[in-house]
Structures are given as structure tokens and as C-alpha cells.
Amino acid sequence: MRLGIFRRKFKVLLSVSGLAVMLAGCNDKPAEQAQDRPVLVATVHYEADVPERSFVGTIRPRVESDLGFRVAGKVARRLVEVGQRVEPGQPLAVLDEVDLKLQADQSEAEFRAATGVVAQAVAAETRAKELKARGWSTDAQVDQARASADEARARLTRAERAVELTKNSLSYTTLAADARGVVTATLVEPGQVVASGQAAIRIARIAEKEAVVAIPETLVQRARSGEAHVTLWSEPGRRYAAKLRELAPQADAATRTYLAKFTLPDVGEDVQLGMTATLILADTGGEKVARVPLSALFSQGDKPSLYVVDASGAVSLRPVTVKAYETNDAVIGGGVEEGARVVALGVQKLDPAQKVSVVASLAF
Known part of the structure; x- marks a missing residue:
């Protein structure tokens, strides 16, 4: 024409x-x-x-993780919603601290008691050594005083570690973000009792994004060695360089295709997660x-x-x-x-x- x-x-x-x-x-x-x-x-x-081949895929985060509390307890507040962007260290949810504060007070009291016992045991050991030097005490009495002092010191160390553990547990009642990202799911609600390690908030890191596509077995080699770029349905006139990061070692049982993940180093904040993308593969060796x-x-x-x-x-x-x-x-x-x-x-x-x-x- x-x-x-x-x-x-x-x-x-x-x-x-x-x-x-x-x-x-x-x-x-x-x-x-x-x-x-x-x-x-x-x-x-x-x-x-060889003509270019195109595949429809989606934009996904490279890292998406479920965050959970490191201690069990009752959820007092949830501070974020789905779609909200978070920064490192930002609080996401808080547990009820009443029981953990009581445990902290108990460990503090045990630590003070152990400190007093150590002082008494050390004084008894010192007197036993002085009496032994004057000939008024036996070796057995000195050994007994020394053993009591060593046991008191060990109990003090254990009480000190218990105080540190309870302080850490108290700090674990606040679930904080460990990286910059966006909330993709909230799995707990206020009033819910959660176990230690139970998934509570799902965070997708937005620093690295990738295109996920299904590759037929006839084009697996081209996916490994060929050139790839991605276009978005929302911006059909713009191309982004893509590089294969991961290729499934086994084909899907239903579709008989291999899941491939291509990193997109040049995308910015305007590329949203879940967008539909077209991956284009070209054979550079032809x-x-x-x-x-x-x-x-x-x-x-x-x-x-x-x-x-x-x-x-x-x-x-x-x-x-x-x-x-x-x-x-x-x-x-x-x-x-x-x-x-x-x-x-x-x-x-x-x-x-x-x-x-x-x-x-x-x-x-």
C-alpha cells in the first residue's frame, strides 16, 4: 500500500x-x-x-514477604492499610503489652534478688578464706563457700539474661517494616490473638520489580540467550530493558510452560505492581x-x-x-x-x- x-x-x-x-x-x-x-x-x-516473539506477563515485586510478630499476644492496633507505602522502621501493628510488662517486672525483681545473694555469698567466701589463713577454718569450709559464691554469680548472670530477654520481648510487641515497600495484604485485625511467627502484614519491596511470564518449551533457549525488553499496556510506546533472573527448572503440569522472571532495572515509581506487560524476545544469534x-x-x-x-x-x-x-x-x-x-x-x-x-x- x-x-x-x-x-x-x-x-x-x-x-x-x-x-x-x-x-x-x-x-x-x-x-x-x-x-x-x-x-x-x-x-x-x-x-x-527470526521474528520477535511476545508474551503477556505482569509486573511483580522481586521480594514480597509476610511479616509477623516474634512473640505471641493479642493485637491491640493495626496501623496500616492495603496499598499504603511504608518506610524502614515504620510501625505496622502493636500487641497488648500488659503480660509482657509483668514478665519484665518479674525478671527485674529476680535480678535484684540475685544481686543480693551474690553479695552475701562473696562476703562468706572472703571470711572463710581469712579464717583459713588464721587456722580457724578447714579446707572443706572454704570450698563450700567458694561453691556457693560461684552458684550465686551464675544465678545473677541468668537473671541478667532474663531481664534482657524480657526487654527484647517487650520491644517485639511493635511490628515494624524492615524495608521500603507497599502493603499488599493485612492478615490480622485488632482483637485477634496471634501466635509467634504468624503472618500479619505482607510487604512488597518496590526497590526491585520484575516481569513474570510463561515461556513455552520451544523458546526456553531464546529466553536464556536472547535480548528481551518490556512494554506496558498503559505506555505502549515506551520500552524497558529486561534481563532474565530466574527460569523455572520444571514445566507447569497444566500449561506445560516455564515460569520466567525478568528484572527491570530501569523502571521507576510510575510502574505499578500488577500492571499488564508485554515481554518481547529477540534472538541475537540469528x-x-x-x-x-x-x-x-x-x-x-x-x-x-x-x-x-x-x-x-x-x-x-x-x-x-x-x-x-x-x-x-x-x-x-x-x-x-x-x-x-x-x-x-x-x-x-x-x-x-x-x-x-x-x-x-x-x-x-
Whole structure:
């Protein structure tokens, strides 16, 4: 269709050029120089012979984790809702602290009692050593005093650790975010009694996002070695580079496809989780070919050739290798360089010694 439009423009241009020559003849003024022949050119572009394949996927976070309390208790407050963004250290939910505060008070009291016992045991050990030095005590009494003092010190250490544990448990009543992200699920409500480690809030980290797609077994190798990029349905004109991060080692039992996850290092905050994306895979190892209009081929029984136009308007005939013939195009494998401009119409009337004037350019 595009070629037909340019053919009509080309005919109109030739008619205008002929009219100008007739007018010049009527005025009996010889032309100072011959006019260049107007031509339509096509720009050569090489690409992989294997066509690109596209797959529909979704945008997912690379890390999504369920956070839970490290102690059991009754949920007093939930401080976040689904969809809310959170920062590291931000409180998400709080447990009732009454029982844990009582345990903390109990451990503090045991620590003070153990401190007094240690002081008494150390004093008894000191007196036993002094009496032994004066000959008023036996070795057994000294050993007994020393053992009592060691036991008192151990009890003090245990009471000290109990105080630290109860303080930690008291701090665990506040569930805080461990990274920047967004809340994707709230699994607890105020008044609910939860166990230690039970999932309470689900957080998706938004620092790293990826596209998740299902790859058929025939394209697994291309997914590993080929180039990939992603477009969003919300922004069809924008492409994001993608890199394979994970490929399932086993096919899905129902669909017989392999789940693939492609990281998207260039996406920003505008790309939301759950968006629909199109992943495009291209084979980088395939042969490069270019497509030119069939009307651009020039052949007189020998190898097909193309007329290449340089910057000055001069044309040169270049032999090319034709890989295949399609409905409107010819697939060539070489002979002309990338970006070369070739005459797309009227090549049978061209002369290599003749200069041309480009009136339109068409990229293939």
C-alpha cells in the first residue's frame, strides 16, 4: 500500500518535470544542464532473521514477604492499610503489652534478688578464706563457700539474661517494616490473638520489580540467550530493558510452560505492581537480513543487484544475495551496508552514469 502511494507521487512528479521541459522548449531557451532524475529510495535496515516473539506477563515485586510478630499476644492496633507505602522502621501493628510488662517486672525483681545473694555469698567466701589463713577454718569450709559464691554469680548472670530477654520481648510487641515497600495484604485485625511467627502484614519491596511470564518449551533457549525488553499496556510506546533472573527448572503440569522472571532495572515509581506487560524476545544469534521492495531489484539474467544512491546523487549497482522472496519484499542477506539508500522504483530506466534526485525515502 505504501509503495502504491509513492508510485502515484512519482508519476505526478514525472508529469510536472515533463511540463517544465515543454515550457522551456517553447521559450527557445536551452537548459544550462540536464535535470537529475527524481527517484524514490528505501533505507536498508538489517535485523534478526527470526521474528520477535511476545508474551503477556505482569509486573511483580522481586521480594514480597509476610511479616509477623516474634512473640505471641493479642493485637491491640493495626496501623496500616492495603496499598499504603511504608518506610524502614515504620510501625505496622502493636500487641497488648500488659503480660509482657509483668514478665519484665518479674525478671527485674529476680535480678535484684540475685544481686543480693551474690553479695552475701562473696562476703562468706572472703571470711572463710581469712579464717583459713588464721587456722580457724578447714579446707572443706572454704570450698563450700567458694561453691556457693560461684552458684550465686551464675544465678545473677541468668537473671541478667532474663531481664534482657524480657526487654527484647517487650520491644517485639511493635511490628515494624524492615524495608521500603507497599502493603499488599493485612492478615490480622485488632482483637485477634496471634501466635509467634504468624503472618500479619505482607510487604512488597518496590526497590526491585520484575516481569513474570510463561515461556513455552520451544523458546526456553531464546529466553536464556536472547535480548528481551518490556512494554506496558498503559505506555505502549515506551520500552524497558529486561534481563532474565530466574527460569523455572520444571514445566507447569497444566500449561506445560516455564515460569520466567525478568528484572527491570530501569523502571521507576510510575510502574505499578500488577500492571499488564508485554515481554518481547529477540534472538541475537540469528543471521541478519534486510527487506527491500521487490521493485528495487535489478536483474539482467545475472545476480540480482540494487542501485545505491550516495550523498551527491550518484548511483552505483551493487550485487546482493537474495534469501527469500515475499509478497511485496525481497529478503537480502548482504551486498549493501546498513543504512544505505537504494532506489525503490524505476530501476530499469536508470543508468549508472546518471545522477538522481531523492524525492522521498521509505524505511524497511
